[in-house]
Amino acid sequence: MVKISDVARHAGVSPSTVSYVLSGKRSISDQTRRRVMDSIRALGYRPHAGARALASNRSNVIALVVPLRSGIHVPIVMQMVIAAVTTARTYDHDVLLLTQDEGVGGLERVAGSSLVDAILVMDVEMHDVRLPVLRSLDRPSVLIGFPADPSGLTCIDWDFEAAGAACAEHLVDLGHREIALIGAPPAVYERGTGFAERTKAGFQRAAAERGVHAVVRPCDPEHARETAADLLRDHPGLTGIAVHNEPAVEPLLTAFRASGRRIPDDLSVIAIAPDDLAERLDLTSISIPAEELGRQAVAVLMDKLNGDQAPGATLLPSRLVARSSTPAA
């Protein structure tokens, strides 16, 4: 194994100089820097991660806690994970993967052993048992999602309240007087996951402000057909529908058509969904950019690592893209 002293000898400088060339923590003459860099390349030197972590008290690794529970859409999670890894690399960090089932112990383990410098937690619950641990840990963390009490924590998420409201506004502006939101699977609401509730709240608030009747239904994608049928039966006057449940979108559309409703003639449909899905189905949508969220979360985490004061809460705006499922009047 090539070590820093080998490089130093080869370049005719001291080990500390090689270290400083690599870290940039003090000024080095151009000539020396070049000589050192040449030696590094010539010898194929790679700093030993463990030695570095021991001496500097920084591992250059962040932990990423991924969820894998019912009701969450896996491809979106994966997009965020990939974006997080890619972004972390631009900050010269790697990503250690933790699953939720290790729970609180996993966080204490990787933080306590100095395996990671910081922690990114996805899919936070309203009353997440990990919150007190995260608050007490000596390493910075960022949560993707908002718990009931975010005090003392840094959280980031899409602005689902605004997204829900935008759906209602869009439908009302098109002239609909009776609208519905088809939301996440029941399991998600029962868990008290924040995003589902916030979408609902925004939708209902915006509708109420405009004096429009709004109903909200959870929806299990496997029973989309029944949900659609029930909804249309219970509310025959329904003409505008928002869907916030990615895997259920296609089954729902099929079910609406099967029940004789033409889209958009009889029913306007807007979805809160990733762009690729909405584009394919030519659906008006509020886009939820997964990569953007993963990227931003890491950026905020790195700010905290550098000691910069990060905002306690970040809400990523979503964007409404009109397509042919909600025609202008």
Add this chain to the structure above:
Amino acid sequence: MVKISDVARHAGVSPSTVSYVLSGKRSISDQTRRRVMDSIRALGYRPHAGARALASNRSNVIALVVPLRSGIHVPIVMQMVIAAVTTARTYDHDVLLLTQDEGVGGLERVAGSSLVDAILVMDVEMHDVRLPVLRSLDRPSVLIGFPADPSGLTCIDWDFEAAGAACAEHLVDLGHREIALIGAPPAVYERGTGFAERTKAGFQRAAAERGVHAVVRPCDPEHARETAADLLRDHPGLTGIAVHNEPAVEPLLTAFRASGRRIPDDLSVIAIAPDDLAERLDLTSISIPAEELGRQAVAVLMDKLNGDQAPGATLLPSRLVARSSTPAA
């Protein structure tokens, strides 16, 4: 920070004894062990990962290279990832996530810096550029999937050849004389990914051995409808179909029905797909246990890490489960 010498003092032993208690590398009297463990708990001691890695030349971290390209089914990948992480934990290892877009450089980086002890690579291509690097690296690796030339490498995968053959056999045994395999998206074949080819080969071989006419079509899930229509038009006598393309399964079934074929009365359908999907649709299927593959891959990797001679190739058998889409005669 609590260090090993603090524990040693608290327990009235030497630091080396604490180390040996933790590693189990030499015998310790019960009494001493108990005292040390008590002190560890009392002080909340956690060994410093970096120091450990430096002194022992083992980081207890493995790298996992995940794919995210077109044509692969994300939930299956995620299942394998989760299984790999969970299994690695049972061997007291953590998992560092690498994306493919760092390519060869990422492997050299994490191996060269001793950040990881071993490498697990998912979604291997036939002529993967990473193969020579993996062969030359000083750390063990395991590939999930088989390249064109697996010499000098350890590979593991489902036995797709057998799965394809089992599909054909099952259909032929039911009396079908003209059968088809609807496979992965064209992009997957073009990339020369092994699994798609092997399924095809097994299917065709088994059909040929039984003197039955077999056609194979790739299928882009987004154009499942057209694929189904074309296939039925080109081969009106088709009565048995195997599908090896998870996201296309439902659209295909819809398309078959839309073209007037009843399942299973007019058309027997068998799928190579995860159990949950097949169960939901009540489809006869060859199950591809994703968790099992992730678990086994890590197990083999750990064997190699321990110096045990691991088999060069491992093929995981799949299991045929008959359901109502292919009724017994």
Add this chain to the structure above:
DNA sequence: TGCGCCAGTGGGAGCGCTCCCAAACTCCGG
């Protein structure tokens, strides 16, 4: 009694890096 053997323990060098504390050298103004 003397010896070898074994189980249990301690001492401490060394893993490869970082970063504090100087030291060397150059340049300038007085």
Add this chain to the structure above:
DNA sequence: CCGGAGTTTGGGAGCGCTCCCACTGGCGCA
């Protein structure tokens, strides 16, 4: 010509752990 400031570099302690090399005391056997 000297002192001080600025720039560049070297020396080496120390990060927290592992594991090699002893050392000790007890036991059985000749």
